[in-house]
Amino acid sequence: MAEAADIVVQVDDLSKQYANLTVVDRVSFTVQRGECLGLLGPNGAGKTTLLRMMLGMAIPSGGRLEVLGLPVPLRAEAVRAQVGVVPQLDNLDPDFSVVENLYTYGRYFGIPQRSLRERVPLLLELASLSERSNAMIGDLSGGMKRRLTLARALINDPQLLILDEPTTGLDPQARQLIWRRLRQLLAQGKTLMITTHYMEEAERLCDRVMVMDQGRILANGSPGDLVHHHVEPQVVEVYGPNAEAWVKRHRPLAQRVEVVGETAFCYALDEKPLLQALSGEVGLRYTHRRAHLEDVFLKLTGHDLGAAA
Amino acid sequence: MTAWIAVWQRNLLVWRKLALPSLVGNFGEPLLYLLALGYGLGAFVGQVQGLPYVVFLASGIVCSSAMNAATLEATYSAYVRMAVQQTWEGILVTPMGVREIVLGELAWSATKALINAAPILVVAAALGAVHGWQALWVLPVTLAVGLSFGAMALVVTAFARGFDFFLYYATLVITPMLLFSGVFFPLSGMPAIIRGGARFLPLTHAVDVVRPLMTGQRLENVPLHLLILGVYALGGYLLALRLLRKRLIG
Numbered sequence: 319m320a321e322a323a324d325i326v327v328q329v330d331d332l333s334k335q336y337a338n339l340t341v342v343d344r345v346s347f348t349v350q351r352g353e354c355l356g357l358l359g360p361n362g363a364g365k366t367t368l369l370r371m372m373l374g375m376a377i378p379s380g381g382r383l384e385v386l387g388l389p390v391p392l393r394a395e396a397v398r399a400q401v402g403v404v405p406q407l408d409n410l411d412p413d414f415s416v417v418e419n420l421y422t423y424g425r426y427f428g429i430p431q432r433s434l435r436e437r438v439p440l441l442l443e444l445a446s447l448s449e450r451s452n453a454m455i456g457d458l459s460g461g462m463k464r465r466l467t468l469a470r471a472l473i474n475d476p477q478l479l480i481l482d483e484p485t486t487g488l489d490p491q492a493r494q495l496i497w498r499r500l501r502q503l504l505a506q507g508k509t510l511m512i513t514t515h516y517m518e519e520a521e522r523l524c525d526r527v528m529v530m531d532q533g534r535i536l537a538n539g540s541p542g543d544l545v546h547h548h549v550e551p552q553v554v555e556v557y558g559p560n561a562e563a564w565v566k567r568h569r570p571l572a573q574r575v576e577v578v579g580e581t582a583f584c585y586a587l588d589e590k591p592l593l594q595a596l597s598g599e600v601g602l603r604y605t606h607r608r609a610h611l612e613d614v615f616l617k618l619t620g621h622d623l624g625a626a627a
Numbered sequence: 628m629t630a631w632i633a634v635w636q637r638n639l640l641v642w643r644k645l646a647l648p649s650l651v652g653n654f655g656e657p658l659l660y661l662l663a664l665g666y667g668l669g670a671f672v673g674q675v676q677g678l679p680y681v682v683f684l685a686s687g688i689v690c691s692s693a694m695n696a697a698t699l700e701a702t703y704s705a706y707v708r709m710a711v712q713q714t715w716e717g718i719l720v721t722p723m724g725v726r727e728i729v730l731g732e733l734a735w736s737a738t739k740a741l742i743n744a745a746p747i748l749v750v751a752a753a754l755g756a757v758h759g760w761q762a763l764w765v766l767p768v769t770l771a772v773g774l775s776f777g778a779m780a781l782v783v784t785a786f787a788r789g790f791d792f793f794l795y796y797a798t799l800v801i802t803p804m805l806l807f808s809g810v811f812f813p814l815s816g817m818p819a820i821i822r823g824g825a826r827f828l829p830l831t832h833a834v835d836v837v838r839p840l841m842t843g844q845r846l847e848n849v850p851l852h853l854l855i856l857g858v859y860a861l862g863g864y865l866l867a868l869r870l871l872r873k874r875l876i877g
Contacts, residue, residue, distance in 0.1 A: 336877065367877075370877070373720055373877075374717075374876070375719055375720070375875075375876055376876065376877045377876065377877070395722045395724060396722070396800060398720060398721055398722050399721075400721040401720075403720040405713075405716065405717070405720065407716075408713075409712065409713035409714060409716050409717040410639070410717075411641075411717075412712060413641040413644060413645075414640070414641070422633075422636075422637050422640070423717070423721070424720055425633040425636065426630075426633050426634075426721035426723050427721050428630065428633070428722070436852075474721075506774055519757070570715070577655070582850060605858075
């Protein structure tokens with residue numbers, strides 16, 4: 319058991335209902351100091367609502383919630399003073415330049431001008447935006463805006479960083495740069511909570527992943543453990559209009575089959591018999607790969623991650 | 628307790644960047660009304676309540692200009708910050724709460740009222756339509772007007788789902804207020820029911836304070852007038868706070 323001081327987030331039996339809709343359904347978990355926790359799930363899974371409750375921006379319908387040792391929503395303002403947030407929607411101030419955005423945000427935390435003069439150049443450097451410090455927000459690329467939003471979230475030197483889909487809509491290069499920065503922050507001992515529907519993001523960054531669907535946590539563990547415990551190691555994906563029929567005929571070759579749209583996912587301990595049978599087929603396309611988090615998600619929820627997105 | 632100043636300061640800094648077009652729009656228009664109506668209509672009207680029409684009108688325009696500035700700021704501009712740019716959402720993940728946002732926006736509405744009304748006072752003085760230094764007391768009154776109308780407008784903004792919604796408020800509340808508060812003509816010629824109703828309009832009470840201050844006529848019932856403005860400001864503030872909390876914090 320970890321020391322109490324090492325627990326950054328403690329959630330017990332937390333629920334949130336809007337009218338008759340249950341968005342978060344009795345979830346419980348903890349986050350350790352220095353950990354990177356991924357919240358994985360399609361839109362509507364309850365990830366954002368969960369994060370909003372942690373900040374006191376949505377009031378729980380039931381359960382208990384402590385962040386940095388403080389009860390929320392009671393002490394939400396004190397919590398927010400020590401937390402950094404990268405929101406899902408870009409809300410940089412379009413009337414301000416890059417550097418003005420950082421100064422203005424710093425004032426919301428009550429950080430004195432003198433301290434901001436020291437901090438802001440460092441944050442610009444971290445965001446690789448030192449050269450663009452006087453640019454207006456509208457002139458920045460999507461990746462630059464995200465990096466600035468990340469720098470802005472660090473203005474108060476937070477202990478916990480909450481990132482809601484930090485790389486959604488970015489091209490692969492811009493995404494890589496964000497990931498590199500996040501790994502640096504982890505190396506500095508910051509605690510990170512990230513929502514994403516990119517499996518790759520979760521696998522590369524997160525020590526631990528919670529799979530959420532319809533307000534519930536379906537699984538909680540390291541990416542490797544989740545894959546190991548929930549799915550067979552080999553996956554053969556068969557595509558095309560005849561995929562389903564083919565799979566029906568060769569059903570015994572796979573331990574488990576999931577069909578999503580025109581793709582049949584064949585899960586097997588050994589992929590060779592499947593590949594052998596497929597090699598003679600004309601008009602079917604297929605690939606073989608190792609199982610990953612998306613397969614865990616598919617098994618646990620019955621739909622793929624993009625389905626509800 | 629002073630955290631809201633950061634919200635006020637943010638709006639001030641944005642305004643400073645766009646000050647010139649903003650001033651031309653918000654100050655130019657009332658100035659045109661003052662000159663065109665004051666002299667054009669004034670030539671036919673002659674004296675009103677013992678004053679040249681332009682002198683009578685100047686104090687009304689100061690008040691309506693303060694009202695319009697605060698109303699525009701706390702409806703359209705505040706809505707942009709709330710729903711379009713998500714500025715408030717960004718602020719709410721800092722130690723700031725909805726209270727700080729509402730206080731900061733209110734203070735800024737009052738500031739805009741002052742910024743827009745003060746130059747008209749100066750122009751009126753240059754035209755000889757101001758009598759005496761006591762007219763400087765008009766400036767804090769425009770702040771009070773800004774607080775009242777800013778607070779009322781924030782209540783409207785808390786309900787708004789789009790810009791069109793503000794047209795109802797402008798047409799059903801602000802325009803009648805402008806016409807029936809003694810800005811352009813004294814209410815004494817109106818039917819009793821309108822005169823009675825006008826006693827409930829905050830702009831009427833603003834005009835009742837500002838006009839004597841600018842023209843040198845005798846001030847009457849100042850505490851009552853300020854109390855009414857204060858009631859609208861405080862009532863609007865409390866209601867807007869409640870409604871916006873509900874809207875922003877689910």
